[in-house]
Structures are given as C-alpha cells and as structure tokens.
Amino acid sequence: MSNREISRRKLLKASAAAGVLGLVGLPAFAEPQWRKYAGTKLEVLLIKGPRGDNLQKNIKEFTDLTGILVESEQVPEQQQRQKAVIELSSGKPSFDVVHLSYHVQKRQFERAGWLADLSGFMKDPNLTAPDLVESDFSAAGLSYAKNDKGQLLSLPWSVDYFILYYNKEIFQKKGVAIPKNFDEMIATADKLTDPASGTFGFVGRGLRNANMTLWSNFYLNYGGEFLDAKGNILTDGPEAVEATKMYQRLMKDAPPGVAGFNWMESMAAFTQGRAAMWIDGVGWAPPVEDPAASRVVGKVGYTMVPAGPKGRFSATYGDGIGIAQASKNKEAAFLLCQWAVSKQQGARLLQSGGGVPFRNSVLNDPEVRKGVKLPQEWLQSVIDASKISKLGLPVIIPVAEFRDIVGAGVTATLSGADPAVELKKAHEQFRPILERSEKAS
Amino acid sequence: MCEQSIEADTGFKQKYWLRSYWPFVIPALVVVLGVIIFPWLFTIWMSLNEWKVGSPTVFVGLANYLRLPNDPRFIEATWHTIAYTFLSVLLPLVLGTFAAVVFHQKFPLRGFLRGLFIMPMMATPVAIALVWTMIFNPQLGVLNYLLSLVGLPAQLWVFHPGTVIPSLVMVETWQWTPLVMLIVLGGLAAIPAEPYESARIDGASFWQMFRYITLPLITPFLFIAAMIRMIDAVKSFDIIFAITQGGPGTASETINLYLYSVAFVYYDIGYGSAIALVFFVLIVVLAAILLYLRQRMHWSEAGANA
Numbered sequence: 001m002s003n004r005e006i007s008r009r010k011l012l013k014a015s016a017a018a019g020v021l022g023l024v025g026l027p028a029f030a031e032p033q034w035r036k037y038a039g040t041k042l043e044v045l046l047i048k049g050p051r052g053d054n055l056q057k058n059i060k061e062f063t064d065l066t067g068i069l070v071e072s073e074q075v076p077e078q079q080q081r082q083k084a085v086i087e088l089s090s091g092k093p094s095f096d097v098v099h100l101s102y103h104v105q106k107r108q109f110e111r112a113g114w115l116a117d118l119s120g121f122m123k124d125p126n127l128t129a130p131d132l133v134e135s136d137f138s139a140a141g142l143s144y145a146k147n148d149k150g151q152l153l154s155l156p157w158s159v160d161y162f163i164l165y166y167n168k169e170i171f172q173k174k175g176v177a178i179p180k181n182f183d184e185m186i187a188t189a190d191k192l193t194d195p196a197s198g199t200f201g202f203v204g205r206g207l208r209n210a211n212m213t214l215w216s217n218f219y220l221n222y223g224g225e226f227l228d229a230k231g232n233i234l235t236d237g238p239e240a241v242e243a244t245k246m247y248q249r250l251m252k253d254a255p256p257g258v259a260g261f262n263w264m265e266s267m268a269a270f271t272q273g274r275a276a277m278w279i280d281g282v283g284w285a286p287p288v289e290d291p292a293a294s295r296v297v298g299k300v301g302y303t304m305v306p307a308g309p310k311g312r313f314s315a316t317y318g319d320g321i322g323i324a325q326a327s328k329n330k331e332a333a334f335l336l337c338q339w340a341v342s343k344q345q346g347a348r349l350l351q352s353g354g355g356v357p358f359r360n361s362v363l364n365d366p367e368v369r370k371g372v373k374l375p376q377e378w379l380q381s382v383i384d385a386s387k388i389s390k391l392g393l394p395v396i397i398p399v400a401e402f403r404d405i406v407g408a409g410v411t412a413t414l415s416g417a418d419p420a421v422e423l424k425k426a427h428e429q430f431r432p433i434l435e436r437s438e439k440a441s
Numbered sequence: 442m443c444e445q446s447i448e449a450d451t452g453f454k455q456k457y458w459l460r461s462y463w464p465f466v467i468p469a470l471v472v473v474l475g476v477i478i479f480p481w482l483f484t485i486w487m488s489l490n491e492w493k494v495g496s497p498t499v500f501v502g503l504a505n506y507l508r509l510p511n512d513p514r515f516i517e518a519t520w521h522t523i524a525y526t527f528l529s530v531l532l533p534l535v536l537g538t539f540a541a542v543v544f545h546q547k548f549p550l551r552g553f554l555r556g557l558f559i560m561p562m563m564a565t566p567v568a569i570a571l572v573w574t575m576i577f578n579p580q581l582g583v584l585n586y587l588l589s590l591v592g593l594p595a596q597l598w599v600f601h602p603g604t605v606i607p608s609l610v611m612v613e614t615w616q617w618t619p620l621v622m623l624i625v626l627g628g629l630a631a632i633p634a635e636p637y638e639s640a641r642i643d644g645a646s647f648w649q650m651f652r653y654i655t656l657p658l659i660t661p662f663l664f665i666a667a668m669i670r671m672i673d674a675v676k677s678f679d680i681i682f683a684i685t686q687g688g689p690g691t692a693s694e695t696i697n698l699y700l701y702s703v704a705f706v707y708y709d710i711g712y713g714s715a716i717a718l719v720f721f722v723l724i725v726v727l728a729a730i731l732l733y734l735r736q737r738m739h740w741s742e743a744g745a746n747a
Contacts, residue, residue: 078706082705082706085494085495085708086494088495089494089495108495111495111496112494112495112496114495198580206689207686207688207689208686208687208688208689208690208691255579255580256579256580256595256597256600257578257579257580257597257598257600258600259597259600259601259688259689259690260599260600260685260688260689274580397495398707400702400706400707401707404702404706405514408688408690408691409690411688411689411690412602412689412690414689415601415602415603415689425513429512429513429514437493
C-alpha cells in the first residue's frame with residue numbers, strides 16, 4: 001500500500017515537472033481533492049506589493065480549479081502589520097489567510113498562537129499535492145516557518161536576499177574592479193566618490209529602523225550572531241562595533257542626507273546614476289531595470305555582498321502565508337496557501353522579478369530560469385545569495401523596538417557619534433525591553 | 442425674595458420639570474460618556490496593566506509610570522516636544538503680528554495679497570510635508586540651491602539631528618503664520634483711531650505707537666492665537682511623521698510620535714496609555730501656564746489703568 005503510493009508520487013512528480021508550468025487543473029494536480037471545498041468563501045489579508053499583485057492577478061485560476069471564492073485585500077506593509085495584529089489578538093479576525101513578514105512577526109505570531117498548525121495538512125494526500133514537501137523549501141524558509149516544536153505554522157512564500165548592485169558605467173570610467181571584501185569596498189567607494197560631479201561611491205539605508213537590515217549584513221560578515229544560547233542579545237559586542245565602524249566609514253562616501261534615506265531614497269540615488277554601489281534586497285531589480293523609472297537600465301551589475309573578515313553572507317528576510325487559528329475554513333485556506341506557493345505561481349513571481357520563491361524546485365528549474373526577464377546576472381546573484389543566506393534580524397518578539405533603538409544609535413554614528421558608545425547606550429535601553437517580553441511568556 | 446419663590450415652587454413642579462427634561466439630556470450624556478468619559482477611564486485602566494497585544498494582561502499598578510523617568514527616549518521626546526512647541530508658537534506669533542501690521546496698512550492689491558498670504562493654511566499637512574521633503578533634499582532641493590546663490594554652504598536641514606527641529610518648525614511657521622495674522626488683523630481692526638491721532642500730535646514715532654498703543658491693545662488677541670498655536674503644535678504629528686518619522690535617529694521624536702510607536706508598532710498598550718496620560722497632563726499644564734499669564738496680564742492692565 002505504502003509502496004504503491006510512493007511510486008505513484010514519483011510518477012506524479014515526474015509529470016509535474018513538465019506539466020506544472022502549463023495550465024493549472026491538469027491531471028498533475030489532480031491528487032488532492034481540489035474541489036472538495038467548492039463554494040467556500042475565503043478572506044485574505046495581503047501586504048501590498050508584487051506578491052499580493054501576483055496572487056490577485058491570477059486568483060481566477062484558483063477559483064476555477066477549486067470552486068473556492070477568494071476575497072483579498074492589499075494593505076501597505078506597516079498598516080497591514082498593525083491590522084493583522086489587532087484583528088488576530090481580538091480573536092475574531094476578519095480574514096482566514098494572512099500574509100506575514102517573518103523577520104518582524106515570526107516570534108510574535110508563534111507566542112500568541114495565532115496561526116494554525118499546517119503539519120497535519122502537509123501529510124494528508126487529500127489536501128497536499130505530492131510535489132509540495134518540506135524539503136523543497138530552503139533552510140532559511142523552513143526555519144522561518146517552523147516553531148521550536150517543529151510545527152509548520154505557515155508556508156514560506158518569498159525570500160529577500162541582500163545583494164550588491166553596482167553601476168558598471170561608473171566602474172569602467174574609473175577603471176576599478178568589483179570589490180570582493182570590505183577593505184576593497186571602502187577603497188573602491190573612496191575612489192568613485194566625487195562630490196563635485198554629484199557622484200558617490202556608495203548608498204544604502206541610513207534611516208533609523210530601516211538601516212538595521214543593511215547593518216546586519218555587515219554584522220554577519222564580521223562573524224556576529226544575534227542571540228546566545230540563553231536568548232541574550234549580542235549586538236553590542238566587538239563584532240557589532242566593527243560592523244558599525246564599517247557602516248559609518250562606508251557611509252562617508254554616500255550622498256549628503258543619507259541619515260534620512262530608506263530604500264526609496266537609496267534607490268533614487270542609484271537609479272539616477274549618482275551612486276556607484278548599493279546594497280539592498282534583490283526585489284528592487286524590476287524598477288532599476290525599468291526605463292521609465294531609471295537612468296541606469298542595462299548598466300547595472302549584480303553580485304554578492306563583499307566578504308567581511310569572518311565570512312560572506314547574505315542577510316535574508318522573507319514573508320510567508322499562513323492561516324488564522326480562528327478560521328473556520330482551514331482546509332480550504334490551506335488549498336489557497338498551497339496554490340500561492342505552487343511552482344507555477346512561484347515561477348511567475350521569479351520571472352517578473354517580484355520575489356524569489358523559497359522552493360528549490362522553482363529556483364533550480366532551467367525552464368523557469370529561462371523565462372526570467374531580468375538580466376541573468378541578477379538571477380545568478382540570487383542563486384549565489386541563496387547559498388550564503390543567513391537570517392538578518394534576531395528572532396525575538398520586540399523586533400520593532402530592536403530596529404528602532406539600535407537603529408537610532410547606528411544612525412547617530414553617521415553624524416559622528418562613537419559606535420561603541422552608541423551601541424552600549426542603545427542596548428542599555430533595549431535589554432530591559434527584551435527581558436520583559438521574554439518574561440511575559 | 443427671588444430664591445424664596447423658587448423654593449416655594451419645589452415639590453411637584455420641580456420633579457415634573459426634571460422628569461420631562463431628562464430624556465432630552467440623555468442623548469448628549471450618552472455621547473459624552475461613550476466617546477469621552479469611557480475612553481478616558483479605560484485609558485487609565487489600561488495604563489495600570491501590563492497590556493501587550495498577543496499576551497495576557499496583568500495588573501501592575503503604577504509600574505508603567507515608574508518606567509517613564511528611566512526611559513531616555515521618553516525624556517528626550519518630552520524635551521523635543523517642548524522645544525518644538527515653544528518655537529512653533531513663538532515664530533508664527535512674531536511673524537504673524539508683523540504680517541498683520543503690514544497688511545493693516547493701505548496699499549494697492551491689499552485684498553489679493555492677503556488672500557495669497559493665507560493660502561498655506563488651506564493645504565493638507567501631509568501634502569505640504571511631502572513637498573517640503575523635496576525642498577529640504579540636500580542634493581536636489583531648492584533650499585540649498587537658494588543658499589548656493591548667496592554663497593552659503595549647503596545644509597542638511599531635516600537630515601541632521603542638530604537642524605531637524607528648527608527645519609520642521611520652519612514648515613509649521615510657514616503654514617500657520619497666516620492664522621496668527623488673521624487673528625491679529627481682527628484685533629487691529631478693533632483698535633480705535635483716536636489714540637494714534639493724539640500720539641502723532643505728541644510726536645510719537647511709528648515704533649513707539651506700535652509698542653505703547655498697538656501691542657497692549659492686541660495682547661488679548663495674541664493670547665488667543667498663542668493658545669490655538671500651542672494646542673496645535675503640541676499635538677503636531679502629520680508633518681513630523683511624514684517628513685522625518687522622528688529621525689534622524691530620534692532627533693525629532695516628539696511624545697506624540699513616541700506614543701504612536703509604543704502603542705501601534707511595539708503593541709505595548711499599557712505603557713502607551715501611561716504615556717498618553719502624562720502627555721495629557723503636560724498639555725493641561727501648558728494651557729494653565731498660558732491662562733495664568735493671561736490672568737496676570739489683566740491685573741497689570743488694571744494696575745496701569747488705575
């Protein structure tokens with residue numbers, strides 16, 4: 001019995017590779033009882049962005065496949081997080097399915113028990129397509145989606161790796177090579193900075209809170225870890241001081257006012273050709289390569305973040321899709337989550353540059369890769385980054401406080417404050433907050 | 442006499458009066474209880490609990506309040522609020538009075554120019570904030586271009602901790618000076634012409650007339666303007682949030698912004714409520730100071746008259 005099932009799965013897997021990119025609803029997908037919950041109505045709360053767009057644009061296919069009606073709403077990130085938390089804590093959320101930002105909400109959602117355990121659904125062949133197996137998700141994705149008891153509380157949807165964007169034209173003009181490590185990076189940035197002509201060697205997030213995503217990539221490359229075995233925060237140690245010095249030093253080559261830059265301002269400086277290098281998430285490639293929004297189309301190179309003295313990592317963030325514990329339509333909702341992270345939807349997401357699926361079977365599929373409209377160099381940087389990926393923020397409840405408080409200290413170093421002093425001050429403030437949140441459980 | 446007759450009428454008549462009028466009071470009472478008194482009491486209750494979204498609430502007494510003096514961000518935010526409020530009351534008041542004196546004179550196209558001058562007041566704060574963000578941009582903004590025309594070095598404006606509050610106050614001032622001007626113009630229009638005539642006969646200069654006649658007579662109006670400005674400035678949120686989000690770092694984080702972060706980003710409702718209450722007390726104190734000053738001014742006026 002079990003033997004037969006395995007062989008059938010293998011068969012289906014083989015056919016899935018060929019058939020999945022075609023139309024949904026072909027026999028490759030036939031094993032789960034897609035139509036069992038026909039007529040159910042689901043409410044979905046999405047974060048505004050390419051993932052939400054990709055779901056909404058193709059949702060008719062899901063309804064055709066399953067007969068499940070989906071009402072979805074896209075809300076800007078900050079407000080979506082507030083809305084989700086307030087509604088979930090009320091115990092009667094207006095949605096069945098929720099899109100969550102792992103790097104901010106993972107721990108909070110786990111502690112509060114807001115998400116349904118999907119482990120059982122994953123084992124049920126009536127609910128789960130044979131090609132959807134845990135091992136297909138990347139390690140970072142699984143560590144985000146599972147709690148410490150090993151329950152799968154959401155399906156990893158899209159990952160964001162930090163990479164180095166660089167302006168090939170500026171590099172060629174000055175005849176410098178792509179930096180491979182931090183020392184080279186500083187030397188290169190110095191060489192490429194020319195305030196008189198309005199060109200700067202580097203740009204990146206300087207704004208409090210937002211800057212922590214960039215800072216942590218330096219921190220990781222200096223060998224930093226966020227928490228020790230007892231859950232104490234370590235981001236004021238020697239690695240952190242070194243990382244902050246690096247950050248401070250590199251930002252000297254950034255345009256004036258960088259202390260107020262989020263990704264948007266950084267991207268503007270880069271797409272206007274005023275900055276030679278920029279470190280940020282892989283997801284900004286579509287606007288960078290859009291002739292209507294960018295002056296550097298076709299001149300942009302993509303590569304891994306240069307190595308630090310203790311390693312070369314790509315700070316990783318990501319989002320997932322989960323089901324509210326309070327939902328009455330968990331099975332139908334699971335079918336939707338599954339469809340959202342399916343190979344076909346993942347391929348579409350990757351090919352449009354709107355996100356990078358956590359599933360290896362999508363990323364490694366040559367057919368999918370061929371369909372990517374962005375430069376192959378970008379795709380290569382994504383694949384390279386996936387191999388050196390490391391979570392970019394501590395997995396704690398008060399992530400927002402961490403980013404605000406330590407981020408404010410890091411921003412202060414941009415106007416000349418001493419890294420060690422600022423980090424110490426910030427952690428004196430942050431430690432009690434962390435302790436309080438850990439104690440509360 | 443009068444009182445006696447009313448007392449005589451008590452009994453049936455007063456009971457009837459009460460009974461028949463109470464139903465009309467109830468709607469207002471319900472609204473006041475529902476949207477003012479209840480939220481107020483509930484805020485106090487929340488501030489006495491460790492109340493975090495996603496975890497159970499625990500009664501902790503005054504612990505949230507005891508956290509406040511040890512919270513450097515709160516202390517800093519309080520000073521930012523006071524500095525921001527002080528500057529954005531003072532500057533519009535001075536400039537608004539000046540503008541009112543100018544627009545009180547008769548010159549061609551006065552009505553049109555007055556209309557033009559009050560335009561900033563009509564715009565939405567968030568829209569204004571977005572426009573000013575571009576104006577402040579150190580590389581592309583028009584302010585640094587203007588500075589470069591007169592040979593001054595480029596400034597970082599809202600992107601440097603040292604200049605961020607004055608820069609934000611500049612936006613407030615630009616937007617709200619017209620309001621002060623309108624109030625003071627009203628005051629100026631109410632001043633009779635005779636004191637000026639006799640002053641002129643005595644050979645008073647323009648400045649003397651302003652200092653000893655105009656200013657004392659428009660002071661009550663200035664107090665009203667100051668009160669309105671103060672309340673607006675203390676609760677200012679949109680301009681700061683849209684331009685700097687409290688940054689760089691926490692250099693422009695006022696109590697309002699910090700309160701927002703604590704309650705709606707960190708979801709620490711209990712602590713947020715405690716901050717809200719302290720903030721409320723601060724507003725009451727500031728208003729009381731202004732009222733006290735006004736009172737004192739009345740006395741000194743009375744003294745001068747006597």
